[in-house]
Amino acid sequence: MTDVSNQTTTRSTAGIASVSLKQPLEDIADELGRSFAEYGFAIVRDHGIPRDLIDRAEAKSKEFFALPDDVKRSYKIEGGGGARGYTPFGTEKAKDAEIFDLKEFWHVGRSLNEGHELAQYMAPNVWPEEVDSFKATFSELFAAFDEAGLRVLEAIALHLGLERTFFAPTVEDGNSVMRLLHYPPLGPEAPEGAIRAAAHGDINTITLLLGAEEAGLELLSKSGEWLSVDVPEGALVINVGDMLERLTNGALRSTTHRVVNPNGEAARRSRYSMPFFLHFRPDYVIEPLASCVDEDSDKPLPEPISSHEFLLQRLREINLV
Template identity: 30%
Template sequence: MGIPVIDLLGALAPGGPRVPEVVRQLREAAMASGFFYVRHHGVDRWMVQRQFALARELLELPAERRAALSIRHSPIMRGFEALGEQTLDAAMKPDLKESFYCGMDWPAEHPFVQAGYQTYGPSQWPEELPQAKGLCEAYIAAMNRLTERIMQLMALSLDLPERYFDTACREPMVTLRMIRYPAHPADADERTFGAGAHTDWGAITVLAQDHHGGLEVQTPGGDWVEAPPMEDAFVVNLGDMIPRWTNGRYHSNPHRVRNRHSGGAPRFSIPFFFEPNYLARIEAVPGTVAPGERPRWAPCTAGEHLREMYQRTYARTPA
C-alpha cells in the first residue's frame, strides 16, 4: 500500500471545480492510514526553502545558547529540545533528535495567556538570529491557511457543512517544530530510532521533509512503508483528535523516523502541528454514531487531550 497523493489544485477555495474529487480522495485516505501527500497546496517553494535554512541556523547555535533557551525554561514548552530529551515510544530508547519549538506569540493580555493555557504565550527567540521570529510567523500563517482549508475539506468528506469546524479552529493551538536528526548509528539496535513509533496528538500535521527521507508509516495491515520526500509536496497526517471527532471512522496511524539514507549527514524536517482552540469540544460529529450505540470516546476539550499527551512523553504537565 502506498501513500496517496492529493492534488489540491482547484480545491483551495470553496466552490472550486475539483472540490468533489479532492473530498473523495481525502475521505479514502482518512479511512485508510490517515496519511497523504498534498501538491499544489498554495505555499511557495521559496518559503519552505527559507524555513529549512533557518532550521539549520537555529540548530547550529552553540550548545550553551540552546540550553539557555531550553523548553524546560518555558511554561508552554517553546524553545530548544536537546538530543534524547523526548521518548515518543516508551518501549524504545530516547529519540535521536533535537529541535526548536515555536508558535504564535499571543499577547500577554489575551484571556488564554492569562489562564496559562498550553501553547498560548511567547516563544523564546535567540537574539543571534533576529530574523527568526518574522520568518516563523510568516510560515505559521501560511500553514494555518492550509490546515484550515484541509479541515473544511474534511468536513465535506463527512457530509457536514463546509465550515463545520471553523469555530473550533479559531484561535487555534499551533506548534512549529524544526528538527535535526543525526545519522542513524551504524551499531544501532532494534530499540533505536530518530523518533519512535507514535501517533500525533492534535488534528492535522503538515510535514516538510528534506531530500534525505527517513519517515516510515504503518499501514492498516501493520506493515511499515517509507514516505519518501516528494518535490513541492507536504506529507499530511491526521492526529489523534480526528478519530475522537469521527468516532473512529478516520484514522491516526503510527509513524517513526530513522535517518538511514543520508550518507552520514543530518536530516532536517519541519512539522507543523495544528490543533483546535484549547476549549474546543472534541466529540463524535453528527452521522458517525449509529442509532442505539454510544460513542467510542468520552468527550473532552482539545486542551485536556493535549495535557495528557505531554505528560505521557515528557513526564511533565504543561499548563
C-alpha cells in the first residue's frame, strides 16, 4: 500500500478532463478516457441533473442530519452492512486505516419489485418519516444519477473501442448506491490523525459526485503527489472504481483519493456531498476485456469474480460487514 500519510499537496488539477455532456460523446470520449487512464478522475458539466433537484436534495440532506442523534440512529440497520439507511459517525474506516473517518451518512439503493431475480441482493430502502418529501426527492435524484452515469459509461465504451451500449446490460438493475454525506464541524472529540475521509479507492464501477465545490477533495497522482480537485459549481466529479479498473486490466485507474480537514472558518462548519456509486449487476462476472489484455505481458490477469462477491470482499475490508 502506498504511504500517503506525509505527502504534500499540489494545488493543481492541470490535465484532468473537464467536459460537457452536451457535446457528442464521440467528441469527448477520448478526452475522458485519457483522463481516467492518467488520473482516474474527470469533471463533467451539463450532466442533465436539474439544478432545482440538486438544491432540494441538499436541503433534505441537511434537514435529516440536523435531527437528534437518537432519531438518526433509529434508522441504523444492524447487520445490513450500511447498505441502506443510516451509518453513524465513527463507523466507516478506509481500507487498512486504523482510525475511523469523520463522517456520517445515509444510503439509498435501487428499489426492486418483490420477485425480481436480483431482489435477494438488494434490501428494501428505508425512509425517515421526520423529513417531508425525502423519499420522493431522493428517488428522483437516484434516477437522474443513473441516467447521467449511463451516458458517461457510453463515452467510456467508445474510448475502449466497444459498442456504445456495451455497459447498458452490465449495469441494468445494478446494485448502485447513493450516499448522502455529512462531515460535521471539526471538534476536540476527533481522534488524533483522523480526517474526513482517509485515503481510499472506490469499490464500484464509476462514482458520480455532487457537492465537491468546497476545497478538500484530493487525488494521488502517479508521481505520488496529492492534487486538489477543483470543481465548477454544479459539476459532477467522476472517478473510476476498482471494478472498472479490474475489467480494463488497469487501463483505467481507480485512484486513491481523500477528503482532508479544512483550516480556519471552514473547520467550524459542516460539509455535505452526495456521491452515487454506480455498480454492475450483482451477477455480472468481472474479467479483463480482451482488448485490454497484452498477450506478451507476463503480468498475471485478475481472476474472474462476480460483482457481488467482489463487493462483499471490499465491504469487509472497510468495516461495514
